[in-house]
Amino acid sequence: MGLLTDPRSGQGKLTKLLIRFYKKFCVLLYVGGIFWFCALASPSLNANTYFSENALLPGLVKSMFQEDKAAMRYYEELVDETDKYDNSIPYPWLLAKFSQIGLDAYTHNFTLKSPLNPKEKYVGKNVYGILRAPRASSTEALVLSVPYRPPSSIYPPTLPSIAIALAFAKFAVRGKYWAKDIIFLVTDHEQLGVQAWLEAYYGVTCGNEGTLIHGDLKGRAGAIQAAINLELHSTKIGNIDIKIESLNGQLPNLDLVNLASKICAKEGVYYTFKGKGIKYIRNMYKEWKYYFKNMLSMISTQSTGIPNGNHGLFLRFGIQALTLEGFEQSKNGARVGFLTIGRVIEGIFRSMNNLLERFHQSFFFYLLPSPDRYISIGLYMPAICLIAAALIIKACAKWCQLHETNQKETQQSEAVGTIVGNTVPNINYLGVIILSVTMHLTGAFLTALPELVIPLASNFEVNVSHTVVLCLLGVILSTLFIPFVLGRLRRCSASMDFLCIISLLELGTALICLAMNNFSLGIICGILSVPFALLIRPTTCKYYSAIQKLFWLIVHPATILFIVVLVNTKLMFKQEDAKEVLFRAVDATEQSILYSITDSMIYGNWLYTVVTSIFISNWLCFWCVACSSIPKPVVSSEKKND
């Protein structure tokens, strides 16, 4: 740290080298990071998956499930039953079946007060049955959950999975080898039902108080160790897709993913990850491309932090969970029926039954380029670290540069005869820190804005969702003008350099921290923001200033969101003309902002919070630097270093 603190080290060789070459070095680091990231998909950098947990004994036991006819009967009855209920779950039928099979059957009621309109209330009802382990104390449990979708639902149907879950319960109730209770859970209203059930099970509230009222459970089993969520869209299954991306980018333990794929392979079911199966490609480049595409596909899902299945809500509670989604279409026309699917479920549950403790042996942080290959955290972190290092190196170099110019000035002033202190005299530390704190308070204000606006808006009989988005946009736009009211601070080159340094350090740190939790979000933010953040500096050149402002506006989180939505809309509605697409995109952007707000209020998704409180604040700090207006030096005897 002598580099940063010892004023005399300014003359060090290393410092001189740093100041001289830091630009090239930063570019090198950034390009290196990108290269590393791309190379992750190469088979030489990722490895085959393997089981770490000895206790699992995957697939050793012979499958005994034979209740496929029962499953078919349940399915037919259920199809008739759902016609009688428009929009709600046919709970009397489900309760009757659970009791008939011999499970403890319960219902669970929950209420949602709409986050955007507290007067609106929605109610839902989950049904669950508990199979008690015959020879063990009820201290541990496994969950088999199925979302119930009424025929009117916009999502593909899941009735076959309820049928197979019931048939599996019918089979499992005869087994005397269960060491854990099995909870069969049929949830209502997609993720809301699971969230409410989990909150009720643990007696906690994850989102805002009073939004999702989770109610109470009449029956409980022990600590839940793992959960499987089933979404079968047909009675004949062509392929099973394993879905793992969960809330806030969490992932289930790799052992569970391996278990699901191993059992699928054992029972002869074609299984995929992100719609892509295991493929053997001879050509190295094609192989890399195949893996890279799958990896990007996982990154794009994970980065949003929105779970892509009901499994995603279990992970917060330390319950490893994944979704098996079954599709009818298959690659080669081969399909399996209820018998095989039942055996897949049996195999997974018998294996999880062997667990002695929670899943803990294998990876929790990884990327999957294919169902059978993984990239560990140790391999992917260097990519984001290299990218973030470019920011930190630039901050160091700038700091040294500030000192060097200061020392030259000191020498000059000593020659004249005035006494100057050790510190850099022309940096207005207090001003810069106040400015930076103000920017962060603005970010915090944006985070809290929806909760402030919603109660107000609902009092004034206006459309709440439009109001919230308009208020957000208004605040964001008005913050753009903050730099222009700064006055003297804006004209001080050294102070602006100092602001730039702390912003660079903040961005670098934030990227690495973010990538530790949700690598996908971290790497996307890093790749997009770092090159532009590296360009920003207080400048006297008007053109350079305009260009950096323009670039920096492009990487504003709101702009990026809009561009992403626009591209998506264009891809989805290829036939429509540009104007129509633009309107749709604006609409979709508004929706996506609203969803991220409601997600943070109901589920505790922190995407909105992170973007507003960290990235927008940091963006504003850089914006101030980009908008600085440095007067041209009157005497141009000194050569500018940057």
Add this chain to the structure above:
Amino acid sequence: MFLYNYSILASLPLLILPGIVCVQLEPTFVENAKKGHTNNWAVLVDTSRFWFNYRHVANVLSIYRSVKRLGIPDSQIILMIADDMACNSRNPRPATVFNNANQHINVYGDDVEVDYRGYEVTVENFVRLLTGRLPPGTPRSKQLLSDEGSNVLIYLTGHGGDGFLKFQDSEEITSQEMADALEQMWQKQRYHEVFFMIDTCQAASMYERFYSPNILAVGSSMVGEDSLSHHVDPAIGVYIIDRYTYYALEFLENVNPESKRTLGEFLKVCPKSACISTVGVRTDLFLRDPDKVPVTDFFGSVRPVKLLSSIRMDTEFNFTDSPLRNNVESESKPNKYRYVPPLNKFSQNSV
């Protein structure tokens, strides 16, 4: 008063002793006993717990079954099992443990006496058992009451590494500790010969440090090698037995108390093609030629029995003389060690 009462009590055995018939063994019997052994003991240990280690319990119970069949009584078998597989709630066949996929033999049959079970299976208890340093009041079933004429079979199974064997999930015994325990046994005349058999990964590392005489050691794998399981029982869903033990049992099943199969044959039961790991043998400490030693010397309980022609009644009893044991030994071969009764002099003085 108290002291007086006590001293009378203490001297009671001494007063009764003259009435006891003291057996005068013929010198030839003792000679025989020095050449061979007079009794057999077995210490069978499973050191690992948890359902997925079912095979280790099956290993040790299979060996238990074999030695019992070949004649070692339960009172001379110390069986240590770290987990209760038969009653594990995951066991689809409760109250049984099988060692074969076809479930022919339930090795957890009617009369299995587990002497140390569950968390009693610790390194401390194991070493105390071998060296005889057990706390007073330990039941006989938990004691290794061997003597200088005992042939002791020690069978260990569990998870091992280079130079250690894991006990339960928390501790391990090192090869040095094992060697020292055996040396202590030798010095305390607790064995005549030891057959040390171990089925773990890197098993050979466990007997590398042995330095006491009369030990024959065999391990299922060399240092750096893993010992593997033999097969899975799909009905139970676990690996059911380890390779080395499987082939050893295959051999032992064809042995009966009268058979002349030798240890030399037993040491070759598992060639590398069958075991995958290399079976390690250490014979340098063992004075006899394994090819001439019957398997039943360790696995069975065949003892040289000689009928006595005469019984001499000991009518006089000298108080200053030490009791029974010295009588026997003074007339047999002089020994390096002498039995000293604890606080003998003290109790006499107090009288």
